[in-house]
Amino acid sequence: MTRRHEHDASDAEPSTPQASPDGPEAAPRSVGRRGLLSAAGAGILAGGMLGGFGGFAGGRASAEEPVMADPLERAYPLRGEHQQGITTPAQDYLFTAAYDVTTTDLDEVRRLMQQWLVAAEQMSTGGLVGGEPLANLQAVPRDTGETWGYPTSSVTITVGVGRSFFVDAEGEDRFGIADRMPEALAAGVPRFAGEALQAERSDGDLVIQACADDAQVAMHAIRNLTRIAVGTAALRWTQMGYGRTSSTSTTQETPRNLFGYKDGTNNLKQEDGAEELAKQLWISGEDSGGAHLAGGSYMMIRKIRMNLETWDRLRLVEQHDIIGRDKRFGAPLSTADPTSGTDEFIDPDFAATADGGPAIARDAHIRIVSPHGNKGARMLRRGYNFTEGSDSLGRIDAGLFFVAYVRDPRESFFPILDRMVTTDALEEYLRHVASAMFVVLPGVGAKDTMFGQALLG
Amino acid sequence: MTRTSFLRTVTRPLAVAAVLALAAAGCTDNPSAAPNGDGTQAGAGPIGVTITDDGCEISTTETPSGPVTFSISNEGSVPNEFEVLASDKLRIVTEKENIGPGSTVELTTGLEKGDYFTACKPNMVGALVGTAPFTVTQGEALAVDEDIQRLRDDAVTNYTAYIEDQAGQLVSATEDFREAYLAGDSEKAQDLYVLARRHFERIEPTAEAFGIEEPGDLDAALDLRIQDLSAAADTPVTDPELLAGWTGWHRIEADLFSDDAAFRFPDDASRQQVADQLVEDTYTLYDLVTGKDDTGSEKFAVTLEDVTLGAGELMEEVATSKIVGEEETFSHTDLDDFQANLDGANVAYGNVQKIVEKEDPELAQEIADGFDAVQEELSAHQAGEWEDGTPRYVDYSTVATVQEDAGQTPKDSDYTDAQRELSVAVNALSDELAQVPAVVLS
Numbered sequence: 001m002t003r004r005h006e007h008d009a010s011d012a013e014p015s016t017p018q019a020s021p022d023g024p025e026a027a028p029r030s031v032g033r034r035g036l037l038s039a040a041g042a043g044i045l046a047g048g049m050l051g052g053f054g055g056f057a058g059g060r061a062s063a064e065e066p067v068m069a070d071p072l073e074r075a076y077p078l079r080g081e082h083q084q085g086i087t088t089p090a091q092d093y094l095f096t097a098a099y100d101v102t103t104t105d106l107d108e109v110r111r112l113m114q115q116w117l118v119a120a121e122q123m124s125t126g127g128l129v130g131g132e133p134l135a136n137l138q139a140v141p142r143d144t145g146e147t148w149g150y151p152t153s154s155v156t157i158t159v160g161v162g163r164s165f166f167v168d169a170e171g172e173d174r175f176g177i178a179d180r181m182p183e184a185l186a187a188g189v190p191r192f193a194g195e196a197l198q199a200e201r202s203d204g205d206l207v208i209q210a211c212a213d214d215a216q217v218a219m220h221a222i223r224n225l226t227r228i229a230v231g232t233a234a235l236r237w238t239q240m241g242y243g244r245t246s247s248t249s250t251t252q253e254t255p256r257n258l259f260g261y262k263d264g265t266n267n268l269k270q271e272d273g274a275e276e277l278a279k280q281l282w283i284s285g286e287d288s289g290g291a292h293l294a295g296g297s298y299m300m301i302r303k304i305r306m307n308l309e310t311w312d313r314l315r316l317v318e319q320h321d322i323i324g325r326d327k328r329f330g331a332p333l334s335t336a337d338p339t340s341g342t343d344e345f346i347d348p349d350f351a352a353t354a355d356g357g358p359a360i361a362r363d364a365h366i367r368i369v370s371p372h373g374n375k376g377a378r379m380l381r382r383g384y385n386f387t388e389g390s391d392s393l394g395r396i397d398a399g400l401f402f403v404a405y406v407r408d409p410r411e412s413f414f415p416i417l418d419r420m421v422t423t424d425a426l427e428e429y430l431r432h433v434a435s436a437m438f439v440v441l442p443g444v445g446a447k448d449t450m451f452g453q454a455l456l457g
Numbered sequence: 458m459t460r461t462s463f464l465r466t467v468t469r470p471l472a473v474a475a476v477l478a479l480a481a482a483g484c485t486d487n488p489s490a491a492p493n494g495d496g497t498q499a500g501a502g503p504i505g506v507t508i509t510d511d512g513c514e515i516s517t518t519e520t521p522s523g524p525v526t527f528s529i530s531n532e533g534s535v536p537n538e539f540e541v542l543a544s545d546k547l548r549i550v551t552e553k554e555n556i557g558p559g560s561t562v563e564l565t566t567g568l569e570k571g572d573y574f575t576a577c578k579p580n581m582v583g584a585l586v587g588t589a590p591f592t593v594t595q596g597e598a599l600a601v602d603e604d605i606q607r608l609r610d611d612a613v614t615n616y617t618a619y620i621e622d623q624a625g626q627l628v629s630a631t632e633d634f635r636e637a638y639l640a641g642d643s644e645k646a647q648d649l650y651v652l653a654r655r656h657f658e659r660i661e662p663t664a665e666a667f668g669i670e671e672p673g674d675l676d677a678a679l680d681l682r683i684q685d686l687s688a689a690a691d692t693p694v695t696d697p698e699l700l701a702g703w704t705g706w707h708r709i710e711a712d713l714f715s716d717d718a719a720f721r722f723p724d725d726a727s728r729q730q731v732a733d734q735l736v737e738d739t740y741t742l743y744d745l746v747t748g749k750d751d752t753g754s755e756k757f758a759v760t761l762e763d764v765t766l767g768a769g770e771l772m773e774e775v776a777t778s779k780i781v782g783e784e785e786t787f788s789h790t791d792l793d794d795f796q797a798n799l800d801g802a803n804v805a806y807g808n809v810q811k812i813v814e815k816e817d818p819e820l821a822q823e824i825a826d827g828f829d830a831v832q833e834e835l836s837a838h839q840a841g842e843w844e845d846g847t848p849r850y851v852d853y854s855t856v857a858t859v860q861e862d863a864g865q866t867p868k869d870s871d872y873t874d875a876q877r878e879l880s881v882a883v884n885a886l887s888d889e890l891a892q893v894p895a896v897v898l899s
Contacts, residue, residue, distance in 0.1 A: 188690030196684065196783075196866040309884060310773050313891035328547070339545070391869035393780065393880035418687060428777075433866075 072151040072213050078117075078124045081295050082282060082443040085156030086380065086405050087270040089249040091211040094241035094384040094401070095218040096301075097226060098204025098436060099233035101165060106175040106456070112232045113450035116159065116208075116225055120451075126152035129224045144227070146220050153214040157221055159451040160299050160438035163188060165205040180455060182289025182439060184298065184408055189437050193421045201303065201434035204236045209299070209403070215242065237434070239303065241384025241401045248382060254330060254344060258306050258385050258398055259429070261323045262330030262344055268380040280378045281407055283439070292455040295442035297405045300379075300413045303386075303434035306399040311429045322425040324348065324364030332366060334359045363425040369416055377412035379404040399430075409437065503528035503563060506575070508537045508556065513577035513587025521596030522570045529553060530561040538578040539564065541591065546574050554581050568593045605812060609761055609897075612808040616767065617759045619804050620660050624743045627656035631739045635732045638713065646713060651793045652843065654706060658797035659804070662770040667745050667757070675745075678738045679705045683863045684783065694863045695719035704731050705738070707787075714787040715862050765897045767805030769890040771798045772831075776883050780876055781867070782859025789859060792838055792850035795879075799831060806890065809897050816896045820889065827886035834882045838875070 076084045101109060119129045130142030166181040168174055210221035219240075226235055245257050246264035250271045254262040268280055278284065285294040311319070320326060324333055331338030332348035350367055352359040360367050371378050382405065387398040406412045421427055441452040450457060503526040505516035510533040529539045540552040550573060551566040570593050576585035630653035638646040657664060657680070665676040677685075681703065688699050695717065700708070708731055711720040722728040744750035746757050778784045779795045806824065814821040840851045853859060856875040858867040872880075 190690050191686075191688040191692050193685045193687045196860075198865060198868065307777060310776060310887075313769065313773070313887055315891075315894055388869075392872040393877050394884070395880070397869050421687070 072153040074154040074213070075125055075152040076154065076156055078121045078157070078444055079446055079448070080443045082297070083158045083440055084124070085158035085209055085211050086281070086297060086382070086440065087248055087277070088154075088156050088211070089252055089270070090244040090246060090382055091154045091156070091213045091218075092242065092244060093213065093215040093218045094209065094211045094244070094403075095215075095222045095238065096207065096209045096241070096401070096403075097222045097238045098162070098236045098438075099206040099208075099226075099229060100236045101174075101205040101233045103232050104174070106177070108232050109175065110450060110456050112229055113159075113452055113456060115228050117444060117449065117451050119224060119228055120157040120159075120221075123221050123224070124152070124155055124157060126150075129228075144220065144223055146223075147214075147217050150214065150217060153212040153217040155210065155212040155217050155221060157225070158209040158211075158299075158440055160207045160209075160296075160440040161452070161455075162204050162207065162436065162438045164203060177455070180289060180292045182283070182287065182293060184288065184410055185437065185439055187410070189409075189435055190414060190418075192417060192432065194427065195421070195432040195435070197435050198433055201237045203436050204438070206233055207299065207436070207438045215240070239386060239401050241386050243385040245383040245385055245400060246381040248380060257400060258308060259311055259319070259323070260327055261319075261325055264381050264383075268378045276378075277380075279407070280412070281380055281405055283407055283442075287408065289439070293439055293442060294454075296440045297380075297407065298409050298413070299436075299438045299440050300402075300404045300406060300409055301434070301436040301438075302402040302417070302432050304400045304402055305397070305431040305433050307429045307431065308396050308398055321361045322363075322365060322429075324360045324366035332360060333364070361425065363423055365420075365424050365426040368419050368424040374412070374416050374419070377416065379406045379412050379416070399433075405440070502526070506530065506539055506577075507532060508539065508577050509533045510535065510579060511586060513539070513575065513589070515575050515589060515591065518590065519592045519594060520568070522568055522593050523596040524565060525568045525593075526563055526565045527553075528561060528563050529556055531556045531558050533579065534558055535579050536581070538581045540576050540578065540585070541566070541568070542574040542576060542585075542588075544572045544574070546576075546585075546588065570595045605815070608809075608812050608815075612764045612812070613759055613761055616764045616805060616808045619808075620663050620759065621747050623656045623660045623801075624664075624746045627653065628736075628739050628743050630656055631736055635736050638709065639729060639732055643713060647788070648843075650706075650710065650713065650788065651790050651849075654790075655793065655797040655800075657706075658774075658794045659771075659801035661774055661798065661801065662767055663746065663759075663763070664742060667742060669741065669752075675738060675742055677705075679735065679742070680707065681705050682707050682783065682786070683711065684786075697723070701727075704734055706735065709735065710785065710787045711863075714789075717862055720787070720862070761809075762894075762898060764805055764808050765894050768802040769887060769893065771802040771805065772883055772887045772890060774798050776880065776887060780857075780880050780883065781872070782853050782857050783866070785853070786860050786863045789852045789854040790850075791853040791857075791859070792835065795835060796848060796850065799828075799835065802890070803828060806893070809893065812897050813893060817892075820892055820896065824886070824889045824893075827882075827889050831879075831882045831886050834879050 076088055078084060103109065122129055122131065128143035128145075128148065133141060133143070163181070163185045166174060166178045166185070173179075208222060208225055210218045210225075212218040212221070222238065243255060245255055246267050247254055248267065248269055250269055254264065257263045268277070270277075272280075281297055283293050283296045283298075284290055287294070314322070316327065320333060325331060325344075326333065326335075326338050329338040329341055330344035331346060333354070334349035334352035335343055335346050336354070348360055348366055348370065350358070350360055350370070350372065367373060381403070383400050383402040385398065386401045387396065389397055391397045404413055421432070442454060444451060445453065448457075504520060506527050506529040507514040507516075508529065508531040527539065531537050535558060537556050537558075538552060538554045539556065541550045542548065543550055550568070551564065553562055553564040556562055573591040573593060574588055575591045576588040578585055630649065634646060634649040634653045637649050664679070666672060667676065668674040683694050683699075683703060686699055686703060688696065692699055700711075700720070712722050712728065722731070741750065748757060775795055775798045779791045779798065782789065782791050784794055785791045806828075810821065810824075813824070835850075836848065838851050838856055839848045841849045843849050854861070857873050858871045858876065860866045
C-alpha cells in the first residue's frame with residue numbers, strides 16, 4: 001500500500017526500548033506502538049479487528065502498521081529520583097490541570113499531597129483509586145470507574161507547584177515556606193513581545209500533568225485527583241493534548257506539528273545520559289531552592305495558538321524557508337535533495353549557502369531555536385497539539401501546548417523564547433495565549449508519604 | 458509584525474513559467490500532430506495515454522522540451538488518474554485526476570529537459586499503476602511569450618511607482634499630523650492620524666521589510682505595538698519605563714486617544730521628541746524606497762514575486778491583526794486601516810490581474826468577486842466620508858469585541874457577528890489570492 005510510500009525501509013527503528021538502566025523510567029513492560037510503527041514487515045499483526053489492508057479504504061491501519069496485541073500494557077514506576085512523565089517516552093495524550101489552593105492551612109495541603117500520592121500510585125499500576133470497591137453500596141465510589149478493567153496505558157502523573165503557591169499577589173507568604181521558593185520561580189516569567197495572554201488560562205498554585213496512551217486514562221487521572229482536591233484546591237484551568245509533538249526518547253519517531261513539520265528533532269532525550277540531563281534538566285542541590293527541590297525541574301508552559309488558515313495559504317517554498325526544514329523528510333535545508341527519513345537527523349549546516357543566500361534563512365525557526373545559537377542551552381520539550389473546536393470568527397481553534405522541562409529557565413527557556421518571539425519567522429503564524437511556570441517536585445522517594453516530602457514534610 | 462517575503466525572495470528561473478505561458482498556445486496551434494510510430498514524438502502534438510484498470514500505456518517514451526499535451530483515454534472500469542512524476546517518483550509535476558471510465562481528456566503542461574515517470578492511479582488512491590520512464594530531450598529554444606513578459610515588466614514598474622507615491626504622500630501627511638498634534642489640536646490630530654496611516658497601511662508589507670541596521674528595524678521604530686515590547690515579569694503596560702522605550706505611531710496613538718492618563722507623555726519635550734522621530738523615520742522610509750538612500754540593510758527593488766504576494770500579505774494583515782482589533786487598541790480605527798489594506802491589495806493584485814485573467818480566467822473572476830464581497834462587508838460599517846470623498850468608518854469597538862488599551866485580549870468565543878462576517882469574507886479572498894503565485898510565478 002502506498003499511503004506511506006515516502007517511507008524508506010531504512011526508516012525502521014529498533015523495536016526494543018532503550019530504557020536507562022538505573023532511572024525511574026527503567027524497563028517499561030512492553031514495546032510501544034509508536035516504536036513499532038515503522039518496523040516494516042514485522043509479523044505482529046493484530047488479528048481480526050483492524051485487519052491488515054487499510055490502504056485503499058483509507059483506514060488508519062495498514063500492513064505497514066503492525067499493532068501489538070497489548071500496546072497499552074506499559075506501566076512506569078511512580079517512585080524514583082525524579083518524577084515520572086518527564087523523560088518517560090512521550091505518550092500519545094496529555095491532560096494537564098492547574099489548581100488554585102483554597103485553604104490557608106499547610107496541613108491541609110500536606111494531606112492533599114498524601115492523598116494524591118496514594119491515588120497516583122494506585123493509578124500508575126492500573127488499579128482503581130482506593131483499591132477494590134467498597135463493600136458498602138451506600139457509599140459513594142472512591143474511583144469514578146471509567147477505566148475499570150482498562151490497561152495501564154503508560155499513564156504517568158507529575159506534580160508541581162507555582163510561584164503563587166508560595167506567595168500571594170501582594171507577595172505575602174501564604175504557608176510560611178516562602179523562604180524555600182527558588183529564585184527563578186520568585187522572579188517569574190518576563191513579559192514577552194507579542195504575547196496575548198489570558199490570565200484565567202495562565203499560571204496556578206499547583207499543577208498535575210497526566211499523560212497516557214489512552215486519552216480516557218489521562219482524563220480519569222485528572223478527574224479523580226481533582227475530586228480528591230475538592231475543598232483544598234479548585235481547578236483553575238485544564239488542557240487536553242493529543243499527538244505528542246516531541247520525542248523524549250530515541251526509540252520514538254519525530255512527530256509532526258499541526259503545520260505539518262517534524263519538530264523537535266534535536267530535543268533533549270532520555271538517552272543523552274545522566275550527565276547531560278543533570279546539566280540541562282534537573283535542579284541540583286547547589287541550585288537556588290535545591291535543598292528542598294533537588295531532583296525536580298522547571299515545567300515551562302506556553303499555550304500557542306497556531307494560525308492554521310494563514311499558514312495553509314503559504315507556498316511550500318515559504319513554509320520550508322520559515323521552518324528551515326524540508327516538509328516531506330524533515331531534512332534541514334542545508335541538505336540538498338533529501339531522499340529519506342533519516343536525513344532528518346543530519347546536523348543543520350547554518351553556514352551553507354544556496355542561490356547566493358543562506359540555505360537556512362536568517363530567521364528560520366530551526367536556526368533561531370538551535371542550541372548552537374543559544375550557548376548550547378537545551379530543553380526537554382514535551383508538548384502536545386490541541387484542538388478546541390472553532391472560534392467565533394470561524395477559524396479552527398488549535399495549536400501547540402508547549403511544555404518544556406529545564407533546570408533553570410533563565411539560562412535556557414527565557415533566552416530561547418525571547419529570540420523566538422523577536423526574530424523567528426514562524427512567530428507571524430503563532431499567538432501565545434497562555435503561560436505558566438511550575439517547579440516540578442523532586443521524585444518520590446521509597447519512604448515518602450507525599451508528593452514534595454522535602455518541601456512540605 | 459514583520460513579514461519576510463522581501464527578504465526571502467526566491468530566485469527561480471522564469472523558464473518554466475514561459476513554457477507554461479506557451480503551453481496554451483502550443484496545443485491550439487498544433488492540435489493534430491501525431492506521435493511517430495517509433496516511440497518518439499516529432500512535434501508538439503498530443504501524446505496518447507491509454508488507461509486500463511491494471512495498465513497505463515503511453516504512446517511514446519520521449520519528447521522534446523516545451524509544451525506537451527497528453528490525450529488520455531480511460532478504457533478501464535473505474536475513475537482513474539494520470540500523473541507525470543519527477544525523477545524521484547514522489548513529486549508530482551502535473552496530473553489529471555478523476556478521469557471517468559470511457560472518457561478522453563487532454564492535459565497540457567510545460568516540461569523541461571529531464572527524466573520523468575508517467576503512471577496512473579485507479580480511484581486516485583493506492584499504488585501507482587504502470588509506472589514508466591519518460592524522457593524529455595532538449596527542444597528548440599523557447600521564446601518567452603512577449604505579451605506575458607510585457608505584463609510582468611509592467612506589473613513591477615507600476616507597483617514600484619505606487620509604493621513610491623504612497624511613501625511620498627505618507628511623508629507630507631505625517632508632517633501635517635505632527636503640526637496639529639504638537640499644536641494640541643487633538644480633534645484634528647485624531648483625524649490626521651487616520652489619514653496619514655492609510656498611506657502606510659496600503660504599502661505595509663513593503664514598509665515592514667526595510668531596515669536601517671537590519672531588516673524590520675524601521676518598521677519597529679514606526680509601527681511597533683505596545684504588545685510587542687518585552688519586559689520583566691509582572692510589568693504592566695502602563696509602566697513608565699516600558700513606555701519610555703516605545704516610539705512610533707502607536708506610542709502617539711496611546712497618548713492621543715486613551716482615556717488612561719498613564720499613557721500620556723510625561724512632558725511636552727518627550728512628546729515632541731517622539732513626533733519628530735516619527736517624521737524623521739518616515740523620511741528615511743521614503744528615501745529608501747525611492748532609492749535616494751541606498752545605505753539601508755536591503756536595497757529596495759520590487760520583484761515580480763513581491764507584486765504577486767503583496768495582495769495576499771495585505772489581506773493576511775487584516776485577518777491576523779485588524780479583525781481582532783489589536784492594531785489600533787487605543788483609537789479603534791481598525792476599519793480605516795482595513796480599508797487601506799484592502800486598497801493596497803487591490804492595487805497589488807491589479808498589477809498582475811491581466812496575467813491571471815489570461816492564465817486562469819476562472820480564478821480571476823473568483824478574486825474579483827472576493828474583493829467585492831470584502832468591500833461590501835466593510836461598507837456596512839461606513840459612517841460618512843472624509844473630505845476627499847473616501848469612506849470613513851465607525852469606531853471598531855462599537856461593532857466588535859476588541860482589546861481595550863492593550864489590556865486583556867478577548868476570549869475566542871467573544872467575537873461579534875460583524876467580526877465573523879468580515880473574517881469569513883477576508884478568509885475567502887485570501888484563499889483565492891493564495892493561488893495567484895502558482896499562476897504568475899510558477
